[in-house]
Amino acid sequence: MTAGNTGRKRPTISDVARRAGVTKGAVSRALNSGTGVSTGTRERIRLAAVELGWSPSYAARALNGKPLGTIGLVVRRSPEILDFDAFFPSFLSGIESVLSGEEHATVIRFVPDAQTEAATYERLFGDRFVDGFLVTDLRVDDERPAMLHRLGAPAVVVGAPEGSSDLPTITNDAEEAIRGLVRRFADAGHRRIAHVQGDRHMLHALQRRRHWEQAMGEFGLEPGPVEHGGYTIVGGAQATERILARSGDERPTAVFYGSDLMAIGGYSVLGEAGLAIPADVAVAGFDDIPLASFASPPMTTVRSKHRALGSAGARILLDMLKGQAPPLSTVLTGELCIRDSSGDPV
Template sequence: MTAGRTGRKRPTISDVASRAGVTKGAVSRALNSGTGVSPETRERIRQAAVDLGWSPSYAARALNGKPLGTIGLVVRRSPDVLDFDAFFASFLSGIESVLSGEEHATVIRFVPDARTEATTYERLFNDRFVDGFLITDPRVNDDRCEMLSRMGAPAVVVGAPSGYSDFPTITYDAEDAIRTLVQRFFDAGHRHVAHVQGDPYMLHALQRRRHWEKALRDLGVEPGPVEHGFYTIAGGAKATQRLLDLPERPTAIFYGSDLMAIGGYSALSDSGLAIPADVAVAGFDDIALASFTSPPLTTIRSRHRALGSSAARILLDMLKGQEAPASTVLTAELRVRESTE
């Protein structure tokens, strides 16, 4: 009979932890891969789960040392991000290319705020819906790594620099590509180069800005003004208009994403300015649309699909008990097109 018919409360992971005399984190680690707990403790936890009748099929697989077959992705953005953000579609495609071959799946949850984000991570892992997580959009003062570490949840951080956390990280090294772009601007005579940054609290947005600033200063040029476009077309258009309204408008603009650059095209056109004759433009991502804009957009190519597939592979290897590299770095490259020529 089900718990609903008998009125008896279904056993939880807390009940298992209490019966075994361990923490919930120890139960999670034991049920996930067995790492971090002794064989004796793992057996005590297994027996407690059996005694309490807490053995649905997914828990039984974990108790036998087998992955549940799912990894979690908790995204603190609107689900609309899938409609316009070039990153997520390609990133998810890369994840699926790895998981589908091993009969695994991704559990995706979009959340509106930090509190919901934290409870979602806890529920997905402690209730055994997922084996581990891919952490995307690392932020300033981000406490997710610390929280997941306390829970005993395996994770890979996507888009953070080396040494960001104790979890393995995977990211792009775009410094050389941004430096090459800035050098092209300099060689073309541009000394007033602006930047449209994405989300000011996301680490990858800060990294792109810092690489741009350093490349200019190394050339003896003071970085130009910065506006925030929040990775949307509309945000890019508004940020560009604010730059054009300055007493001295920039002669070149580096956008932190192609979508913001496309919004910039609209604002520049509305102002009667030609690209690149009046303002040179470059983006970041190399989305499919970038080569079909008019003029085609110079951009820094970051292979989002490869990022997803590599991150998924690292996490799956971790779940199988293999040691993961502390840091994995993919290289971005500059794609030069007519918007800077």
């Protein structure tokens, strides 16, 4: 016996067929396309596979040109983002909620730059490591949707690209929620409202700023100063320090942060400056991370449905891999969560 070999034979598709009392072809159809067999037979085959502990051989599926059951996620950020990031943990949880029920898996690659990113997409799909991709973190002038379309790679874009897209998209639309937030500030008497923007290269950061600027115009307000916080607590704190450095009428009385993490950094700086929230400076964030409702005072924020984005994106991509035509655009709606930090209307 070879060292490390337990002697236990891996169950085969023939074993599943014998256990279920059907042909190998019926097992193949039931476990791959799901077509050509009755519901009762498909369930009997599924139970037989579970009882035997059978799972598909990914190497054999690759050689036969069949889907491997893996989807790719290429992230051009540091792996350390998962420590505090508001988006990825919930997004990945949503993906897993769909893939685990279908015996699929996610392949995640963190890359440092654009050149490595493009090569990684090409290698993962060209060498058949993955069947398709979920594309996140859209950037200004992002070339990835066009590149994946040229590769013929099934993909779903998470976010709203500038202009049209050849790939299906799923978006969290926060425009109305941000408008409601600005209305809340305006009703409380604020006329100078600042914005702390996230990563200036990220398209969703730019879109949040645009929604804020548009809402300010609708309520007859001049958009206040804009600082950049990079979606981190430290960045939010530093941006708040720059806002407070403005004197007299130039200093805003309310701040809309592009993420709750940046707002938490702002809370710290405002407290150290002896300013009360919301009496001296009203505050609102974006994301609705769990900590937002436990901040002091509880933080008004825009709830972004990160987990739903992951689950819906994964479902659309799996349907594409099964040959179904995807919806061109799927839109989820952001939700304004009003808490004490934004103050009360006058």
